[in-house]
Amino acid sequence: MHVFEIDLHYHAGQERRENKSLRDYIDFAHMTGRKILGITDHDTRYGTRLREGPQHYPQSIEGMMQYRQDLDELRSDFPSMQIFFAPELSSVFEYKTMDDRIIDISDYFICEPASNHEEMELYTELMISELERTKAIANHTGKPTYMAHPFRYRLLNRISEGRTLPEGYMGACSMTDEEVMELIGLDIVAFADHAVSLGVAIEINGGTHYRLRSFNAPYYLDALRHAFKILHRRGVSLVPASDLHGFAPGQSGLSVPKETFEMLGITARDIGFLNQIGAKVE
Amino acid sequence: MKIHQIDLHCHAGKSLKETLSFAHSTWRRIVGITEVVYNEKTETFENGSQNALSLEDFLQLRAEVDQLKSEFPDMQLFLAPEISAAFDYTALDDQWIAASDYFFCLPEEDKITTECMLSQPERAHAISRHTGKSTFLAYPFRSLWISRIQAGHRAPEKYAGPKGLTDEAVISALGFDLHAFAHMAVSLGVAVEINGETYSRIRSYNHPYYYDVLQRAYEILHRRGVSLVPGSGLRGFRPGKSGFAVPEETFEILGISGSDIRFLDQIGAKRI
Numbered sequence: 001m002h003v004f005e006i007d008l009h010y011h012a013g014q015e016r017r018e019n020k021s022l023r024d025y026i027d028f029a030h031m032t033g034r035k036i037l038g039i040t041d042h043d044t045r046y047g048t049r050l051r052e053g054p055q056h057y058p059q060s061i062e063g064m065m066q067y068r069q070d071l072d073e074l075r076s077d078f079p080s081m082q083i084f085f086a087p088e089l090s091s092v093f094e095y096k097t098m099d100d101r102i103i104d105i106s107d108y109f110i111c112e113p114a115s116n117h118e119e120m121e122l123y124t125e126l127m128i129s130e131l132e133r134t135k136a137i138a139n140h141t142g143k144p145t146y147m148a149h150p151f152r153y154r155l156l157n158r159i160s161e162g163r164t165l166p167e168g169y170m171g172a173c174s175m176t177d178e179e180v181m182e183l184i185g186l187d188i189v190a191f192a193d194h195a196v197s198l199g200v201a202i203e204i205n206g207g208t209h210y211r212l213r214s215f216n217a218p219y220y221l222d223a224l225r226h227a228f229k230i231l232h233r234r235g236v237s238l239v240p241a242s243d244l245h246g247f248a249p250g251q252s253g254l255s256v257p258k259e260t261f262e263m264l265g266i267t268a269r270d271i272g273f274l275n276q277i278g279a280k281v282e
Numbered sequence: 283m284k285i286h287q288i289d290l291h292c293h294a295g296k297s298l299k300e301t302l303s304f305a306h307s308t309w310r311r312i313v314g315i316t317e318v319v320y321n322e323k324t325e326t327f328e329n330g331s332q333n334a335l336s337l338e339d340f341l342q343l344r345a346e347v348d349q350l351k352s353e354f355p356d357m358q359l360f361l362a363p364e365i366s367a368a369f370d371y372t373a374l375d376d377q378w379i380a381a382s383d384y385f386f387c388l389p390e391e392d393k394i395t396t397e398c399m400l401s402q403p404e405r406a407h408a409i410s411r412h413t414g415k416s417t418f419l420a421y422p423f424r425s426l427w428i429s430r431i432q433a434g435h436r437a438p439e440k441y442a443g444p445k446g447l448t449d450e451a452v453i454s455a456l457g458f459d460l461h462a463f464a465h466m467a468v469s470l471g472v473a474v475e476i477n478g479e480t481y482s483r484i485r486s487y488n489h490p491y492y493y494d495v496l497q498r499a500y501e502i503l504h505r506r507g508v509s510l511v512p513g514s515g516l517r518g519f520r521p522g523k524s525g526f527a528v529p530e531e532t533f534e535i536l537g538i539s540g541s542d543i544r545f546l547d548q549i550g551a552k553r554i
Contacts, residue, residue: 214523
């Protein structure tokens with residue numbers, strides 16, 4: 001099995017494009033080589049932040065349950081795929097009062113971390129507390145839980161604030177840990193060590209890669225990859241995911257960032273999180 | 283000069299100034315501004331002038347580009363119409379030619395045979411001869427490859443990665459004689475674009491095979507002496523969210539640096 005065949009963060013619920021069904025989304029996942037698939041949706045789409053306009057499911061726990069049911073009804077049509085259901089919990093989700101029904105229908109959870117604009121020490125504190133929160137959710141639910149796209153908004157904000165490509169940048173090989181930590185404004189080593197001590201896995205997210213590519217200069221994607229290099233070196237468990245929200249065949253659709261896993265020398269067998277959710281690696 | 287600093291295919295969009303600001307903030311320093319054009323005298327576009335420029339629109343764009351040069355002194359700006367397959371290039375008169383720094387032409391979308399593919403460098407060459415301006419062929423394999431994937435061409439069951447991809451496998455995947463295409467492009471002196479948007483589209487298929495075939499096709503062209511040019515195909519952007527990039531990785535894999543882009547000499551661009 002290859003890393004690109006594993007996608008643990010694939011939106012196919014309320015954010016489905018209007019003319020596409022859940023079957024269409026799973027068809028696309030199948031066609032694009034995904035074999036282990038984590039279907040997800042934001043918890044906010046099911047009651048905590050109601051949106052106007054037509055929804056695919058009622059904005060309630062019952063709606064999420066219907067989503068899960070729709071998924072279960074389609075499984076037999078995709079016998080070569082292992083499909084899981086994993087709600088993406090926002091940083092403000094009140095997990096301590098989580099309805100047991102959400103826990104029952106979920107195979108694992110994806111935790112979206114908060115972000116801030118503070119200096120390194122305070123941001124590192126925040127991210128460590130987010131790791132602890134991720135762990136707490138796993139303990140509370142009894143279900144495996146990982147942290148989604150850990151550096152995305154922080155890094156994007158800092159780039160937008162003016163942290164630019166260094167003069168005479170010589171490529172990824174020239175990057176240092178210190179430079180990357182300074183760019184992101186995070187003590188990545190402390191973050192990594194805490195993730196390891198808590199046993200919290202961290203996602204390498206295709207959507208983040210896509211966004212950083214849009215900055216054109218390779219420096220920014222190189223910095224993200226270097227950050228994951230630090231995590232990997234410190235023993236953090238990493239999980240692959242696209243974060244696909246919509247697709248148009250031949251035009252658009254986020255992919256699993258397999259090149260980063262290749263760069264790190266991580267194969268499908270090395271994805272420890274798969275064992276936690278009972279996925280079989282062929 | 284780095285490859286990502288060279289973008290010869292950047293759509294002007296609704297606000298040229300915003301596009302140039304974005305291009306500047308994303309490290310582009312040689313920029314070819316473009317839009318699809320149509321000739322009112324010889325064709326109509328179903329979508330009208332919303333998506334394509336008439337001569338009058340194009341001349342206005344030219345004026346805007348020239349006006350904005352002083353606001354972006356560290357950028358070299360060029361203007362190049364995007365010539366669709368349906369555009370009658372013989373109707374390009376002196377006004378079009380005078381307002382253009384170079385041209386690039388799009389491949390036919392629905393005729394995918396070796397004969398048709400060979401006609402594309404011929405057309406680019408013909409446009410160049412007619413206008414006296416350099417012309418490259420934009421994203422030659424995009425529609426072809428995507429059409430074949432959409433029609434059911436799938437990655438091999440046990441795909442072993444790019445090292446296992448032979449020229450024959452790539453030619454078979456694309457369905458036309460790539461060697462003959464390369465030979466035609468070299469003999470006519472036609473440059474071919476490596477296009478960022480195409481890579482973005484192909485990446486959306488997730489499986490690396492589709493990307494690797496495209497990459498290997500360019501490697502074949504390069505090996506056979508075809509001149510290659512970088513273009514993003516940028517068409518709209520949202521800072522930090524979206525915007526096609528110049529496909530620098532492919533040029534790196536091919537060992538091509540900014541100083542190797544011969545097309546820049548043809549349009550008078552100065553490498554930084």
